[in-house]
Amino acid sequence: MADNQIFCEKCDKPAVYLDREQGIHLCRNHLKESVEDEVRRYLKTIRLPETLGVAFSGGKDSTALLKVLSEIRSELPCRIIALTVDEGIEGYRQDTIKAATETCLILEVPHEIIRFQDLYGYSLDHLVSGSERNACTICGILRRRALEVLAQKCSISMIATGHNQDDHAQTALMNAISGDVKKVFTGYGSSSWYAQRIKPFVCVSEKEVTLYALLNGLFRDLPECPYAVSSLRGEVRTLLYQYEKNHPGAMRNAAQCEENIRAKLGGTYQQEAYKTCSICGWPGSGIICQVCMVLGKDTHLNPMTKEK
Ligand SMILES: [Zn+2]
Ligand SMILES: [Zn+2]
Known part of the structure; x- marks a missing residue:
């Protein structure tokens, strides 16, 4: 087995990794x-x-x-x-x-x-x-x-x-x-x-x-x-x-x-340009952001609704 051992390019320790791109073995x-x-x-x-x-x-x-x-x-x-x-x-x-x-x-x-x-x-x-x-x-x-x-x-x-x-x-x-x-x-x-x-x-x-x-x-x-x-x-x-x-x-x-x-x-x-979400006030791509889309458009139930 010892004959097959591959060693590190930078020292003489056994290699654990081969960088294929550079062809370098590393310990x-x-x-x-x-x-x-x-x-x-x-x-x-x-x-x-x-x-x-x-x-x-x-x-x-x-x-x-x-x-x-x-x-x-x-x-x-x-x-x-x-x-x-x-x-x-x-x-x-x-x-x-x-x-x-x-x-x-x-x-x-x-x-x-x-x-x-x-x-x-x-x-x-x-x-x-x-x-x-x-x-x-x-x-x-x-x-x-x-x-x-x-x-x-x-x-x-x-x-x-x-x-x-x-x-x-x-x-x-x-x-x-x-x-x-x-x-x-x-x-x-x-x-x-x-x-x-x-x-x-x-x-x-x-x-x-x-x-x-x-x-x-x-x-x-x-x-x-x-x-x-x-x-x-x-x-x-x-x-x-x-x-x-x-x-x-x-x-x-x-x-x-x-x-x-x-x-x-x-x-x-x-x-x-970012738009401001009408429910939570965070920036997003539409007038309702993706988060509020997921959570629901009902402002009373949406926990992200910004405080008035
Ligand atoms: Zn090494
Ligand atoms: Zn929102």
Whole structure:
């Protein structure tokens, strides 16, 4: 067996990872270092605020991100707070919330949780009953708002998310397939209302993120969300893995293409102006925002109704 052992490119320890694109094998320490360096490089390009929020679901990506940020926190000009949204999904969220709370204790990162139940008056299970097919869409709309509400409560103007390179590549391809140019620019540009989103893992592959969590003893075998259904994203994911296998670098190129388009066109692309929701007063694309659409147009029953 010993003859087949492959060693790290940077030291003589056994390799745990092969960077196919660069053809480099790395040991556990050098893999960790390369992930942390990638995040350092990314953060150097950003003007960090006093407090950086970390969208922290308790899943492997956001756990790995929180770990990296806690590892390099002495180098950062800001403090970090983990922000968790509890959607209220029976048989799934209790375990992941517990894992998230434990991780924050281990990493000594302050942790804030917001619950759908408290914000909207109902759990996700209740809100989607009868329309489970749209659960992911509804959850996405409500989760985004909940995270914003929590960020505002904590005076946080910037949120880091755990999206990795594979996620970005998938999103780019899905946007191309749907032909929706608007989506390429959604959330890009300035809106003082919403916290700015940053994605420190944009150049880190899903495999590296997973290994990073594993090697740090932070990977937990958590249940899958019961509402996750086979989707276009799943198909695109499989397709991209195949491309990456045959054409190393394809994933990175796909992940970066939208960033390059934004860098070239961001300033010239005319975004649609935000309208103010007549029920909750938040900015949205119509006179009633998506959140209020989901919660119902009856202002007496809608918990988001702005105070008069
Ligand atoms: Zn090494
Ligand atoms: Zn609204």
